[in-house]
Amino acid sequence: MRKMLLSLLLPLSFSLPALAYSGPEVKEDCVAAEILLTGQKSTDIFHSVKSSRCITYLEGFVDGFDVADHLADRVGVRLNAICAPKGPENRIRLVRAVLAYLDRQPPFPKDQEIPASQVVGAALASSFTCKE
Numbered sequence: 001m002r003k004m005l006l007s008l009l010l011p012l013s014f015s016l017p018a019l020a021y022s023g024p025e026v027k028e029d030c031v032a033a034e035i036l037l038t039g040q041k042s043t044d045i046f047h048s049v050k051s052s053r054c055i056t057y058l059e060g061f062v063d064g065f066d067v068a069d070h071l072a073d074r075v076g077v078r079l080n081a082i083c084a085p086k087g088p089e090n091r092i093r094l095v096r097a098v099l100a101y102l103d104r105q106p107p108f109p110k111d112q113e114i115p116a117s118q119v120v121g122a123a124l125a126s127s128f129t130c131k132e
Helices: 002-013 023-037 047-074 088-103 116-127
Strands: none
Touching: 023 047, 023 088, 023 116, 047 088, 047 116, 088 116
């Protein structure tokens, strides 16, 4: 029994991390979201899926950061790294902030995966700095 359990767990300990969402995917999805939010038409059959993934990821990121900021504040620490606008009317601002940030960056390396969280965090922190 012990050998069987070890044989099942051993391959898991050497697996490489997999990214659920990468920087290049964020860029592709947010381009679709900008098209959708500005009322343009697309011939891509996956357009609405891509745009929804971008929008929900960005809103979830902002919500998650707000939770982290709130919890840090409860122990006397203020993060103040991102003060992004909230609400459906500001979705286009979030999308455009990410796309503008990516336009200023060099292309993604072909052999390296960049996590979406790093791209979005850097983009929102540079676009929506806190006043305090």
